[in-house]
Amino acid sequence: MLGFVHPFVTWLAGTQFSKLMIGSKWWWAFLMDMHFIGLALLIGTIGVFDLRLLGFAKQLPIAPLHRLMPWAIAGFSINFVTVGLAFIGMPVFYTYDIAFWLKMCAILLAGLNVAAFYFTGTLRRVEQVGAGEDAPLLAKFIAATSLLLWFAVIILGRYIQLFEDSISSGSN
Amino acid sequence: MAVPEFLNTIEQSGLSTWIRESDSLFAYYFILLCHTLGLALLVGANTVVDLRLLGVASELPLKPLERLFSIMWLGFGINATSGVFLLIAYPTKALTNPIFYIKLSLIALAVITMQRIKNRVFVNVSLSEATRVARGKMMAKLSLGLWIGAITAGRLLAYTYTYRLFGSRVAH
Numbered sequence: 222m223l224g225f226v227h228p229f230v231t232w233l234a235g236t237q238f239s240k241l242m243i244g245s246k247w248w249w250a251f252l253m254d255m256h257f258i259g260l261a262l263l264i265g266t267i268g269v270f271d272l273r274l275l276g277f278a279k280q281l282p283i284a285p286l287h288r289l290m291p292w293a294i295a296g297f298s299i300n301f302v303t304v305g306l307a308f309i310g311m312p313v314f315y316t317y318d319i320a321f322w323l324k325m326c327a328i329l330l331a332g333l334n335v336a337a338f339y340f341t342g343t344l345r346r347v348e349q350v351g352a353g354e355d356a357p358l359l360a361k362f363i364a365a366t367s368l369l370l371w372f373a374v375i376i377l378g379r380y381i382q383l384f385e386d387s388i389s390s391g392s393n
Numbered sequence: 394m395a396v397p398e399f400l401n402t403i404e405q406s407g408l409s410t411w412i413r414e415s416d417s418l419f420a421y422y423f424i425l426l427c428h429t430l431g432l433a434l435l436v437g438a439n440t441v442v443d444l445r446l447l448g449v450a451s452e453l454p455l456k457p458l459e460r461l462f463s464i465m466w467l468g469f470g471i472n473a474t475s476g477v478f479l480l481i482a483y484p485t486k487a488l489t490n491p492i493f494y495i496k497l498s499l500i501a502l503a504v505i506t507m508q509r510i511k512n513r514v515f516v517n518v519s520l521s522e523a524t525r526v527a528r529g530k531m532m533a534k535l536s537l538g539l540w541i542g543a544i545t546a547g548r549l550l551a552y553t554y555t556y557r558l559f560g561s562r563v564a565h
Contacts, residue, residue: 246552254548257432258541265437266444269461280457288450289441352454375433379426 230312242310249310256303263296264371274347274356274364283356284348315381324377331370338363400485401559412482421482427475432547434468436540439507446514446526446533455522459515465507485559492553496546503539506532 233239243249266289273281308315315321338344338360347360356364403409412421438461445453480487487493514529556562 250548250552253551254545257429257544257548260429261433261436261540261544262440264433265440268433268437269441272464278457278460281453285450285452288452289444292444292449352457372430375429376426379429380422 226316230316233309233312236309239309239312242306249307252303252307252310256300256307259296259299259303260375261296263293263300264375266290266293266296267367267371271364271368274360275368276355276361279354280352282352283350287344287348318381320377320380324374324381327370327373327377331367331374334363334366334370338367396485396489396556396559400488403481403484404559406481409481409484412478421479424475424478424482427471428479431468431471431475432544435465435472436468436544438462438464438468439503439536439540442510443533443536446510446529455515455526459511462507462511462515469504483558485556486554487550489556490550490554492546492549496543496550499539499543499546503536503543506536506539510536 241248242252269278270286270289270293272278273283273286341359343357343360343363347356350356350360411417412424414420417423442458442461444450445455445458510529510532513532514525517525520528554563
């Protein structure tokens with residue numbers, strides 16, 4: 222199925238830039254470290270927002286809680302860049318790893334879910350939701366979907382395995 | 394320094410061997426996954442409180458944010474438990490690595506800081522909210538720094554060990 226990208230990823234694996242990514246295990250360790258820090262930032266901010274929409278810590282008004290979103294975007298950006306560099310480092314490995322593609326699908330769905338939140342006017346409606354008030358049903362549905370998808374992203378990410386061994390066999 | 398024999402005894406135990414070698418869905422990778430989910434809950438929720446104290450979403454009322462501490466403790470519980478199982482699986486790998494002790498120390502300091510924030514900013518309401526937030530800023534910065542350190546130390550464990558198992562020294 223992925224045969225058509227094979228020439229591209231094998232070419233990419235042969236580039237200097239790709240070799241730079243896996244040339245040092247410390248650089249790789251740094252990328253993975255940043256990926257986990259980005260994860261905590263992204264999941265923390267989005268997760269608290271979603272939980273509030275679902276009724277947890279209901280005394281929090283939603284409009285100010287939404288100010289956390291730039292930090293969610295920051296976390297996402299860190300992870301987008303680090304995973305991009307990791308992919309460049311080991312394009313063939315990731316291309317043939319099913320967990321990687323499932324994870325990308327889950328992220329895409331999470332992105333569509335975010336788009337649904339903003340383009341259906343749900344944001345405008347939830348910004349009116351003050352302390353102690355319930356979010357509209359559609360907002361709750363989007364929040365629950367978001368939590369499930371990010372949960373799936375972490376699970377799938379954890380099952381992209383084996384790579385540590387192939388890295389440490391590189392030069393230190 | 395000789396590696397103590399009891400680490401070998403733990404590794405030879407049924408539970409340790411099962412976690413490392415079983416194909417069950419609930420063996421090693423599942424425990425590692427739980428450890429990541431716990432990290433997201435603990436550090437994610439704590440980060441939101443830290444950001445609020447540092448001036449992000451400053452219109453958010455403090456009082457209802459206190460509920461986030463229950464998420465942090467849930468994450469801590471998941472990670473203490475999954476951490477013990479990971480340690481049972483690879484006791485020599487962890488306990489012969491100085492970074493493991495650094496990681497535990499950073500976590501201890503981060504959890505102490507988390508409780509201090511709770512007590513001084515959230516529980517002790519004798520001072521005005523502005524005063525409490527001002528006092529919390531330093532602790533919030535410390536908290537973020539300690540969690541970044543703990544995550545980094547944790548990630549480094551995958552790249553810095555001297556023994557993978559008892560008696561199998563790794564050449565670096």
